Amino acid sequence: MIQKSIYHVLAFSIFTFAIISFVGCSSDDASSDDLVTEDGEDTVTDNDSTDEDTSVVSVDASYFYTEDGSVTITTVPCTLSDGTETDCYEIVTTSLPGDHEMGPWCPENIGDSAEAGGIWLESGEVYDVDGAFVENLAEFYNDDNWMMYDENGDIYITDTEDDCINAANPNVGAEYENFCVECLPSYITNLNQTWIIPVTPVAQNTPVLFNTAAQGPQTTTAPSTRGVALNGIEFSAPAPVDNILGAYTLAPFDDAGGHINVHQGYHYHAATGFSTKIVQEDGHAALIGYALDGFGIYELEDSEGVEATDLDELRGHEDDTRGYHYHVDAAGNNNFIDGLKGAYVN
Helix, strand or coil: CCCCCCCCCCCCCCCCCCCCCCHHHCCCCCCHHHCECHHHCCCCCCCCCECCCCCECCCCHHHCCCCCCCEEEEEEEEEECCCCEEEEEEEEECCCCCCCCCCCCCCCECCCCHHHCCEEEECCEEEECCHHHHHCHHHHCCCCCCCCECCCCEECECCCHHHHHHHCCCCCCHHHCCEECCCCHHHHCCCCEEEEEECCCCEEEEEEECCCCCCCCCCCCCCCCCEEECCCCEECCCCCHHHHHHCCEECCECCCCEEEECCCEEEECCCCCCCCCECCCCCCCCEEEEECCCCEEECCECCCCCECCCCCCCCEEEECCCEEEEECCCHHHCCCCCEEEECCEC
16 A cells, blocks of 8 residues: 655655854965965856956865765866856766665654654744654644544555655646655665766856745746755755645655655755765864855854854855855755856856
8 A cells, every 4th residue: 555655855846054153254274375266267268257356266076975986076178157168077976875874754653753754844944754743734734634644643655666756746646645755765776966066166247046046036047956965965956845735745854854756866955964064174164065156065054053144145155265155044944055156067
């Protein structure tokens, strides 16, 4: 019997965050020798759109988790969205993280504790998907149509790859309503993903906002993927929560903020501190990945739990040590960053 469970894996988003509040996120120990500008890169295109006043730090490929072979990195020639011809890192991943366990996602019974399930992101908050959460979905969403368990308290969960695919379909059939959607790692053992990011970012005078960014004009030119974690896993666009809930399904994330769909593989919708990070000696938020434009993505809070207060519309700012960089959004916001400062590979 098909178990009922929710699949927050925007199986179609495909259906595809720390900061430092100390004075400007800077370090007195920083040396200008650690910074490079786009003028120092081997570009062949003279583009007036580039921002030469933005300090730039190149991607450090040694920061990526490659010990188990789940991530390989090579240097390839590439052309960026502004026409710049330069070198890029081609990052190939197995779509499965090598640095932390995946799951669980759906608890099996309404009596199960938080350890049996993952998390759900709603209105800026992170909720444990334990048995009680599933039991109280009708009250949580003020909708009596929610009933995701049987008379024994057993939760309906998708239990095959076909069920995972069908329940994640935007036009999900009524037979999958009130299911907890759970796609398993065994469904994507032969799936690879490739990401290409510039070795040295090329800052632009006019940034590109993502289609789902809350502020500023919307654009259709930016890629959907926000960036790549240091373990090679995608920082994905926000999960299509409205579509998921509209079908009375739930697609929980695991405690690491990720879940699976068979096309996209395992991917993150929130940064919760599980993946590989590079701790900063000055107490600044840790580096957890790179955006598709090559600028670093750092955690939301610094070592003392303080968030930066001077972020721009993209969730970025700069300092003398890290140059321009981003800070991820709060996990409950189902978001990472709001746009790209630099040129990217189309």
